[in-house]
Amino acid sequence: MSGSRLADAWSALASVPDPEIPVLSIIDLGIVRSVARDGDSVAVTVTPTYSGCPATELISTSIRESLARAGFPGARIDIVLSPAWSTDWIGEEGKRRLREFGIAPPGSAVRGTSSIDVRGISPLRRTGAVVPCPRCASHRTRLTAQFGSTACKALYRCDDCLEPFDYFKPH
Amino acid sequence: MADTQRFEFLLRLGDSDLVLAQRLGEWVGKGPILEEDIALANVGLDLLGQARMWLTYAGEVEGAGRDEDALAYRRDVHQFRNALLCEQPNGNYADTTARQFLYDHWHVLMLRALGRSSDERIAAIAAKAAKEVDYHVERSTDWVIRLGDGTDISHERMQAAIDASWPYAGELFVADAVDEAMARDGVAPDLAALAAPWRAAVTAALADATLVVPTDDWAQRGGRQGKHTEHLGHLLTEMQFLQRAYPDARW
Numbered sequence: 001m002s003g004s005r006l007a008d009a010w011s012a013l014a015s016v017p018d019p020e021i022p023v024l025s026i027i028d029l030g031i032v033r034s035v036a037r038d039g040d041s042v043a044v045t046v047t048p049t050y051s052g053c054p055a056t057e058l059i060s061t062s063i064r065e066s067l068a069r070a071g072f073p074g075a076r077i078d079i080v081l082s083p084a085w086s087t088d089w090i091g092e093e094g095k096r097r098l099r100e101f102g103i104a105p106p107g108s109a110v111r112g113t114s115s116i117d118v119r120g121i122s123p124l125r126r127t128g129a130v131v132p133c134p135r136c137a138s139h140r141t142r143l144t145a146q147f148g149s150t151a152c153k154a155l156y157r158c159d160d161c162l163e164p165f166d167y168f169k170p171h
Numbered sequence: 172m173a174d175t176q177r178f179e180f181l182l183r184l185g186d187s188d189l190v191l192a193q194r195l196g197e198w199v200g201k202g203p204i205l206e207e208d209i210a211l212a213n214v215g216l217d218l219l220g221q222a223r224m225w226l227t228y229a230g231e232v233e234g235a236g237r238d239e240d241a242l243a244y245r246r247d248v249h250q251f252r253n254a255l256l257c258e259q260p261n262g263n264y265a266d267t268t269a270r271q272f273l274y275d276h277w278h279v280l281m282l283r284a285l286g287r288s289s290d291e292r293i294a295a296i297a298a299k300a301a302k303e304v305d306y307h308v309e310r311s312t313d314w315v316i317r318l319g320d321g322t323d324i325s326h327e328r329m330q331a332a333i334d335a336s337w338p339y340a341g342e343l344f345v346a347d348a349v350d351e352a353m354a355r356d357g358v359a360p361d362l363a364a365l366a367a368p369w370r371a372a373v374t375a376a377l378a379d380a381t382l383v384v385p386t387d388d389w390a391q392r393g394g395r396q397g398k399h400t401e402h403l404g405h406l407l408t409e410m411q412f413l414q415r416a417y418p419d420a421r422w
Contacts, residue, residue, distance in 0.1 A: 051300060052220025081224075082295035084302060145206035146310040147213040151303070155206060171302055 009035050009042045012070035016062045019055045020150050023101040026059060030089025033080060042067065043076040047085045049171075050151045087171045099134045102165055104156065107131070109170040131167050133158035141165075176352045177290075178233045179252065180359065182242070183349075183395050185225030186253035189243060190403070191274060192218035193410050194261055203264050210310060214271070217303040224296045244414035248397075248404045255394035256339035258403040262332070265318055265325070269332035272311040273340040276372050277365065279304045281343075284360035293358060312376045319380025330382050341390020344369070 013035070014027045026032055026046075033045040044063060048056050060077050067075040087106035090098075095105035107129060130139045138160035148155040153166040195215030202208025226239040237245075256274055261267045282304055285297035318329040344366040346354065353359035374384050393399070413420055 048299075050217060050220065050303060051224060052216035052218070054216070081299050082291075084295070084299040086302075145210055146306055146313070147206075147210035149209070151213040151216055169306065 006035055006037065006042070008070055009044075009067060009072055009075075012066045012072070013044065013063065016059070016066050019058050019062075020152075021098070021101070021103065023097045024090070024094055026063070028090060028094035028097065030091070030094075031059075031085060038076050041072045041075050043078060045078045045080055047080050047083075049085050052151065085171070087168060090168075098168060102134050103153065104131050104134045104165060104167040106168045106170045131156055133161060133163070134165055135163050136161040174232055174234070176349045177358065178229055179349045180353050181225050181229035181232060181293075182252040183254075185222045185229055185242070186251050187257045187274075188218040188225065189222035190251070190253040190406065191257040191271075192216070192222060193406055194257065194259075194267075194270075197261055198267065207264075211267075214307050214310070217300075217307065221296070221300045221303070224300075228292055228296070240414070244411045248399050248407060250397060251399065251403060251407075252395055252397060253399075253403075254339070254342055255391055255400055256336065256343070258394070258400060258406060259336065259339060260402055262335075263328060265328040265332035266335065268311060268314045268318065269329070269336040270339075271307070272315045272376070273333075273336055273373065274343075275304060275308040275311045276369050277340070277343045279308050280365045280368055281360070284365070288359065289357035315376055315382070316380040319377070319382040326381065329380065333377065333382055334385050337385040337387075338389060338391045341388060342392045342394060345390065345392060347396065 010027070013032055014025050016026045018024045018026060018029050021029075029049070031047050031049060033047055035045075036043050044067070046060070046063070063077060064075055067073075086109045088109045090106065098105045131141050131143075132139055133141050133156075136158060138158050140159040141156050142159065143154060144157050144164065145155040147153070148166045152169060152171065154169050155164060156167050157164045192215040195211045195218070198211045199208065199215075202211055222243075223239050226242045230237040230239060230242055254274075256270060259266075259270055279301060282297045282301035286294055286301055288294040288297065315329060315333075318325040320326070321329075344362050346362040350359065350362050354361045377384050391400075
């Protein structure tokens with residue numbers, strides 16, 4: 001299989017959206033770890049985001065469909081857990097699109113063993129990490145809830161434009 | 172023999188997550204505020220995802236052809252190996268919060284240690300799960316502080332909930348032959364060694380919450396060996412109903 005065939009497979013994968021955050025493709029999300037030739041088709045290695053993410057099975061189905069349309073029927077999908085997926089694998093382009101979509105992109109996931117990059121609800125435990133508002137860029141924002149519309153997001157509100165917004169948590 | 176013990180050990184991890192996930196699911200639609208309703212469902216979903224990975228692996232280690240569903244839906248009370256803490260009823264919101272707080276702080280320590288397991292599959296699952304449980308710890312600890320250091324009523328209920336849950340936490344640090352074998356093989360940490368960091372973290376949070384650390388450390392035991400409180404059977408009747416009434420039903 002030629003390199004350009006593999007490139008075709010990668011472009012097919014780039015058209016598969018994350019079902020929960022459709023502005024991101026699974027390539028933007030950083031969950032496709034490798035694509036290799038596998039007989040007449042390809043084998044795709046995917047790492048799941050959250051253990052209980054209900055989108056995981058739908059993503060696998062979408063990958064198979066998209067690859068079949070691009071001429072790779074019966075593609076194999078291998079799930080690998082290690083190294084564990086990190087939001088640091090979302091590229092700059094992905095982060096820009098998240099912001100445009102109204103979701104604050106994740107800060108760096110590199111952190112100490114106990115301090116989390118999301119401010120606690122209790123003032124006693126706030127770490128002071130700033131999550132800029134994706135709408136007006138204000139730094140005067142605060143956490144409303146550790147879990148938003150999905151496990152990967154926290155719910156914030158902006159004290160300047162007064163809009164609520166989702167924050168893609170560092171993971 | 173080693174595989175039997177590893178199977179038992181994996182059931183303990185998987186069943187605790189599964190049973191607690193089911194408890195949290197009972198709150199869906201009844202949370203005190205919308206954000207908490209969503210948060211409880213999300214924490215439960217994380218735990219359910221982790222339970223699936225542990226139980227799938229348990230079934231493979233056992234080698235008797237049982238998958239995650241067979242283990243979740245086709246075992247009776249005495250075959251479950253979850254910690255007693257996880258099966259305790261939801262009670263009021265302080266009770267649910269106390270149960271989660273005590274479990275989360277143990278869970279994150281356990282998963283970090285398992286991330287260094289000599290069993291690569293266990294290490295991979297644990298490293299992944301630990302990142303999720305970091306957020307569970309943050310959330311439940313915030314709520315203990317917020318309710319403890321809140322109104323007179325919330326303070327009183329939070330203290331009562333911590334006192335009531337405390338006897339069920341001790342079991343998490345008591346090793347039996349299975350745990351000792353796992354520690355010897357480098358699969359899992361020495362459970363007793365998790366007690367000091369757990370107590371330090373819990374004590375610091377309770378101090379911020381203006382709550383008192385219970386002084387009686389007498390612990391209820393048996394869940395991890397299959398001896399449960401009456402609550403687990405009632406939980407299973409609901410969780411397993413569909414597969415019991417309509418065996419092999421599929422979507």
